[in-house]
Amino acid sequence: MKPIFWKELQQWWKLALGGFLAVAALHYSFLKGIAFWPANILYQSRDLTILGYQILNAVVAAIAGLVLGFAQVYPETHRDQWAFLVFRPLSRTHLFLGKTLAGLVLYTVWAFLPWALAVGWIAWPGHVPAPFEIAMVYPGLIDLAAGLAFYFASMIMALRPARWLGSRTWPILASLLGALILSQATTAIGAAIACLIGVTVLGLTAWGCFHQPEDIGRRPAVARLAFVLTLSAGGMVIVTFGVICLQILSQVSRPESEWTSYTLRNDGTLYKVRQSGSQLIEAHDLDGRPFPFTSKDGRIGEFYSDMMPSAHIYFDPSSARQPGGFRRRDHFYVEVPRPNEFGERWIYRMSDHRVHGYDLTSKRHIGSIGPKGFTASGTEPAAADHFDTKGNLVLEESGMRGYPGWMSVLPSSNQVFSVFVESREVRRVLTLDPDASLLKTSLLTGDQTGSFVVHTGKRIHIRSLGNGDDLVLPAPSTGNKPDSIQVGISKDDVNGSVIVWSGTPTSPPDLSAGTLRHYDRLGNLISSRHVAKIENPSQSEPFGRQIAVCSLPPIIVFAASVFEGSYLAFENPAITTLFCLTLALLLVATHRLLHQSGACSRERLGWFLTVLFGGVAGVLALLALRDDTATAPCPHCGKLRLLKSPACSHCAPSANASQRNATEIFADLQSLPDLKACP
Amino acid sequence: MNADHVIETQDLTRYYNGKCVVDSLNLQVPRGCVFGFLGRNGSGKTTTIRMLLGLVQPTRGSSALFGTDSTQLTPALRARVGYLTEEHRVNMWMTVQENGHFQSQFYPQWNVKVFQSILDHFRLKPDAKAKDLSRGERAGLALALTLAPEPELMIMDDPALGLDPVARRALVESMLYITRRQDRTILFSTHILSDVERVADHIAILDQSVLRVRCPLEVFRERVRRYLVRFPGTPPDLSTVPGVLQSSRSNQDVRVTCVEKDQSVIQALRSYHPTSIEEVQLGLEEAFISYLGDRGDRPAFLSDN
Numbered sequence: 001m002k003p004i005f006w007k008e009l010q011q012w013w014k015l016a017l018g019g020f021l022a023v024a025a026l027h028y029s030f031l032k033g034i035a036f037w038p039a040n041i042l043y044q045s046r047d048l049t050i051l052g053y054q055i056l057n058a059v060v061a062a063i064a065g066l067v068l069g070f071a072q073v074y075p076e077t078h079r080d081q082w083a084f085l086v087f088r089p090l091s092r093t094h095l096f097l098g099k100t101l102a103g104l105v106l107y108t109v110w111a112f113l114p115w116a117l118a119v120g121w122i123a124w125p126g127h128v129p130a131p132f133e134i135a136m137v138y139p140g141l142i143d144l145a146a147g148l149a150f151y152f153a154s155m156i157m158a159l160r161p162a163r164w165l166g167s168r169t170w171p172i173l174a175s176l177l178g179a180l181i182l183s184q185a186t187t188a189i190g191a192a193i194a195c196l197i198g199v200t201v202l203g204l205t206a207w208g209c210f211h212q213p214e215d216i217g218r219r220p221a222v223a224r225l226a227f228v229l230t231l232s233a234g235g236m237v238i239v240t241f242g243v244i245c246l247q248i249l250s251q252v253s254r255p256e257s258e259w260t261s262y263t264l265r266n267d268g269t270l271y272k273v274r275q276s277g278s279q280l281i282e283a284h285d286l287d288g289r290p291f292p293f294t295s296k297d298g299r300i301g302e303f304y305s306d307m308m309p310s311a312h313i314y315f316d317p318s319s320a321r322q323p324g325g326f327r328r329r330d331h332f333y334v335e336v337p338r339p340n341e342f343g344e345r346w347i348y349r350m351s352d353h354r355v356h357g358y359d360l361t362s363k364r365h366i367g368s369i370g371p372k373g374f375t376a377s378g379t380e381p382a383a384a385d386h387f388d389t390k391g392n393l394v395l396e397e398s399g400m401r402g403y404p405g406w407m408s409v410l411p412s413s414n415q416v417f418s419v420f421v422e423s424r425e426v427r428r429v430l431t432l433d434p435d436a437s438l439l440k441t442s443l444l445t446g447d448q449t450g451s452f453v454v455h456t457g458k459r460i461h462i463r464s465l466g467n468g469d470d471l472v473l474p475a476p477s478t479g480n481k482p483d484s485i486q487v488g489i490s491k492d493d494v495n496g497s498v499i500v501w502s503g504t505p506t507s508p509p510d511l512s513a514g515t516l517r518h519y520d521r522l523g524n525l526i527s528s529r530h531v532a533k534i535e536n537p538s539q540s541e542p543f544g545r546q547i548a549v550c551s552l553p554p555i556i557v558f559a560a561s562v563f564e565g566s567y568l569a570f571e572n573p574a575i576t577t578l579f580c581l582t583l584a585l586l587l588v589a590t591h592r593l594l595h596q597s598g599a600c601s602r603e604r605l606g607w608f609l610t611v612l613f614g615g616v617a618g619v620l621a622l623l624a625l626r627d628d629t630a631t632a633p634c635p636h637c638g639k640l641r642l643l644k645s646p647a648c649s650h651c652a653p654s655a656n657a658s659q660r661n662a663t664e665i666f667a668d669l670q671s672l673p674d675l676k677a678c679p
Numbered sequence: 680m681n682a683d684h685v686i687e688t689q690d691l692t693r694y695y696n697g698k699c700v701v702d703s704l705n706l707q708v709p710r711g712c713v714f715g716f717l718g719r720n721g722s723g724k725t726t727t728i729r730m731l732l733g734l735v736q737p738t739r740g741s742s743a744l745f746g747t748d749s750t751q752l753t754p755a756l757r758a759r760v761g762y763l764t765e766e767h768r769v770n771m772w773m774t775v776q777e778n779g780h781f782q783s784q785f786y787p788q789w790n791v792k793v794f795q796s797i798l799d800h801f802r803l804k805p806d807a808k809a810k811d812l813s814r815g816e817r818a819g820l821a822l823a824l825t826l827a828p829e830p831e832l833m834i835m836d837d838p839a840l841g842l843d844p845v846a847r848r849a850l851v852e853s854m855l856y857i858t859r860r861q862d863r864t865i866l867f868s869t870h871i872l873s874d875v876e877r878v879a880d881h882i883a884i885l886d887q888s889v890l891r892v893r894c895p896l897e898v899f900r901e902r903v904r905r906y907l908v909r910f911p912g913t914p915p916d917l918s919t920v921p922g923v924l925q926s927s928r929s930n931q932d933v934r935v936t937c938v939e940k941d942q943s944v945i946q947a948l949r950s951y952h953p954t955s956i957e958e959v960q961l962g963l964e965e966a967f968i969s970y971l972g973d974r975g976d977r978p979a980f981l982s983d984n
Contacts (some may be wrong), residue, residue: 002784003781003784003785007770007781011770011772078768080764080765080766080768081730081766081768082734082768083732083734083764083768084764084768086734087732087734087760087762087784088753088754088757088785089754089756089758089785089786090754091754212736214735214736215736218750261878279880307920330769421875559802591896630760632697632698633695643692643694643738643739644738644739646690646703646739646928661921661926662921662922662943663891663922663937663938663970664891664892664938665891665892665894665898665899665902665903665940666892666893666940667708667895667896667898668892668894668895669896
């Protein structure tokens, strides 16, 4: 194995070095803010949390893997060159390992080393005005590991003798699918496990292809299984692409749908609004009075320009876990709003729940702010001196009248603090009752008195920093389901009544069913009105169910219908018929393909299961993998016969027997007494 | 499997895209022989060789090297076999010396003297890049890489392809050198019949994927004959006589090339009551061409009368 390893290194080190230089230049240009990067990326602090930088790293890893895997294998796949490589006293596995280990080293030089140097530079104090945590390298490490999936996929593509426009490129599609799955992982450990599975499957597939490029049946069983999974994943991408195209086509012909929702305007009036696409058709309040203002062309104008400025509290614990969570910047820190000309940068750090400041000129750490105040850099704050957001962090900024600088509102246990980063001040602005637990806090937008809202489960506190008033209202009951609460100060009233909306979570500014309550400034309920849910026509895609039934694996369609009867339900005869037809077609196609390939009963069972669980993707994988050389038409009876058998099973035995004539010459050395053995 | 045979096949068959390219091949290659493997282009020689080496899976049947199934060859067995490919493939980006060093690491029995002597024979410089070598020089390098491990069995697929006469002669001499030792065996496929005549003592011929000849070279030379058969009048079509390969009629003569065994063909020709039957001298090359050429009656140029 060692000779192969050194041979590969010797052969491809220049390629890896060239890749290293190119990637290092990319990293350098990013870190130094050299042009051609999008301005919005350069405007941010250039650290490992920038999504664009992570994408760069992932793309570099993929390209490095693709190029190396292909380069190491494809030039040697020519028939005689392959024979020269593999026909030597070394097993195929050792050959493969030698190539792969060398490939790992080359890949490390190309993709990992420049990234590692960049990480070192970023981590060095004084280079980037942002914190550095070890967890910040996890996304990059995982993306680099995922590049190995592309390496093996490229190797498979180079080894496998299939059509370039056919299934030969499917391993690459499988890698892309894996990358997409990785991007959606919420935790680093989940992403690492997904990456490990993907790289292992593709690695085993590559090993199997190296073992036997053409004859799948001679590969080790685990490699065969991995191959089926790889091609099925690739087929799934093809199917998904087809489905997306179908849905786009069906959408093009679809007329704009209309829907109706509620919207709260700044005078506290709830309007029922009907719109089509982005066009507002009509708006009436709950008493039927139309919206009074129209634009010159007769359309409803300026409707959304006067929305209720409010604190929108959407209470849903699950919203904290988002796809790609461990990659996101807000997994590590959140920017604290500040004036643009401010020479400092302040962030709220998730690891210690303190507000940290960095000097933008020296890029060094200034210090941090906790509930007990500012602690300069170099001094360790007390262990308990931190905020406590309970995953519901909301940082709002307010150019508050009468208050210097910018304010952020931060909760901590049952207290709420306001933080002024310019003056490094911390002020406790609210202390809750012992039985209250702080659920959510938010500033009232548009309000110049710096009022903020705190939701404690039982009560809603509206605290005005301007005059120190504290208004406490009963919190709407949410039950066990998440609820959406909007609190605002109406514009038209002289003293501004308080509006509290609680309803089913929706996308603002649209509101669904809920209750609108008006309170006066003393907290007395003025009015309460409940509005029922508006039933809009189904927004589902035309033919969406039909497409899903035809493209999803039959097992999933069946399970979804049984366990979640509202979608793909069997009570719809047309959908049921379509499902049965699709299933029949899939099974017939599978049977036909297996019959042509002369598969044994065990293989047939495996493939039928693959199709049941993989659907169209499974059939595509079978199409790509089946051995269509196993059968051929019999020259005598014309029916398909198994070539492994010496005789055609349909007609006379030995139907393909060689035609002998009287010109054959068969003789051995020993049969000729006058001929001597070889000297 | 016979221990005296280094290569044995049993009904070895291979299909490509429904077409049979090797059909029920039964071949035995004795130990210590130089075995010429002949046939027209596309007759299945290379496919057979690749199946023997385990590079291609047969559709049906089996083959064995040193008594071991070709699909189960171990690294130790592969060390005893040298394979020279048709295109004389080497590592093109390496120099001559680097190719030798790389290859030597796989073979404990690597003979540096053999390697160097072949390089000297082909006048190859150690620091020359393989990609800069001519076709013949690269063949010499490939031959050196194959012979230096001193394999017991050499399998060469058209080794003289693209070589000039001088390089070809060097190749043939190398083959003769190998077979000085009685335990060395060579199987080579070729189209150069003079090389076959010079070195081979046993041949096999594939005709349209079917093995038609497997015998010592002398037997082939003896059995393939040509007769000039004269008739008093218009000569009949003799191509249908069993054993006749080709016939060519002109005026009153028929030139018949046939495979003669136990005088059966000449007996059959006499039944047509010719004026005379003369045996015509037939060279080995002509015999091969006749055997592998189109069968049946062929028109001949009429002589000037």
